[in-house]
Amino acid sequence: MENRIEKRIELKAPVSRVWRALTDHREFGEWFRVNLDGPFVPGEISRGQITYPGYEHVKWQAVVQKMEPERLFSFTWHHSLDPDADISKEPTTLVEFRLEKVQAGTLLTLTESGFENLPGDLRLEAFRRNDGGWTEQMKNIESYVAQRP
Amino acid sequence: MSRRGRSRITAKRRAHASVFAALGDETRLSLVAKLCGGQPRSISQLTRGSRLTRQAITKHLRVLQNAGVVHSARTGRESRFAFNPEPMEEIKKYLDLVSERWDQALSRLKPFVEG
Numbered sequence: 387m388e389n390r391i392e393k394r395i396e397l398k399a400p401v402s403r404v405w406r407a408l409t410d411h412r413e414f415g416e417w418f419r420v421n422l423d424g425p426f427v428p429g430e431i432s433r434g435q436i437t438y439p440g441y442e443h444v445k446w447q448a449v450v451q452k453m454e455p456e457r458l459f460s461f462t463w464h465h466s467l468d469p470d471a472d473i474s475k476e477p478t479t480l481v482e483f484r485l486e487k488v489q490a491g492t493l494l495t496l497t498e499s500g501f502e503n504l505p506g507d508l509r510l511e512a513f514r515r516n517d518g519g520w521t522e523q524m525k526n527i528e529s530y531v532a533q534r535p
Numbered sequence: 536m537s538r539r540g541r542s543r544i545t546a547k548r549r550a551h552a553s554v555f556a557a558l559g560d561e562t563r564l565s566l567v568a569k570l571c572g573g574q575p576r577s578i579s580q581l582t583r584g585s586r587l588t589r590q591a592i593t594k595h596l597r598v599l600q601n602a603g604v605v606h607s608a609r610t611g612r613e614s615r616f617a618f619n620p621e622p623m624e625e626i627k628k629y630l631d632l633v634s635e636r637w638d639q640a641l642s643r644l645k646p647f648v649e650g
Binding site for chain 1: 558643
């Protein structure tokens with residue numbers, strides 16, 4: 387079963403610009419929509435408050451993993467719905483941003499992996515948000531499994 | 536979230552093993568593949584043609600059962616196992632949800648760095 391997310395996007399901006407948008411905590415906060423308490427430091431917990439409409443009650447907690455300038459930025463975060471969740475005790479997934487210089491500017495590859503670590507209750511959130519267009523994308527699970535025995 | 540809602544979630548967390556973990560094993564995936572045709576099967580039927588012992592198959596079925604991916608029903612002296620697609624559909628939905636959020640975040644990043 388596929389339990390990893392991968393996105394590739396080409397950005398018409400130099401690698402240095404994209405790197406700043408990802409790793410400067412104020413810039414990251416603007417497009418990601420989170421109000422971060424302080425700069426990203428590898429090995430340390432990053433905290434903040436989500437500013438995305440409808441999710442303002444959600445706290446941001448991540449552990450910064452790698453910051454290899456203009457190449458790789460990664461962090462782990464948890465998916466708990468509990469507002470009192472403590473990242474040091476929660477199962478996490480790994481988010482990685484990889485940057486690559488291309489003619490048009492920067493190729494950004496995002497991956498999120500480790501979903502097998504998450505407990506079964508995460509499905510509750512999927513139910514709460516069962517109003518999105520993604521439900522239509524759902525494939526017939528039986529043929530899905532049959533194709534990947 | 537209310538205290539009650541939270542304790543319900545905690546209870547559910549205990550009750551459900553991770554579906555991802557349950558499916559992250561080749562033997563268990565092949566058992567699911569055998570069962571997803573819809574026909575309930577006994578342990579003997581599932582052991583046939585496999586290199587694994589009846590005991591090993593039983594152990595794997597228990598893991599799948601704890602994750603809610605299969606359920607069993609007794610018919611006479613034998614237990615028959617059947618596929619339950621719900622938890623896997625839920626997992627698929629959750630991945631789609633996370634995936635959609637990344638699409639949205641990256642679509643905000645694009646004008647942010649290009650602008």
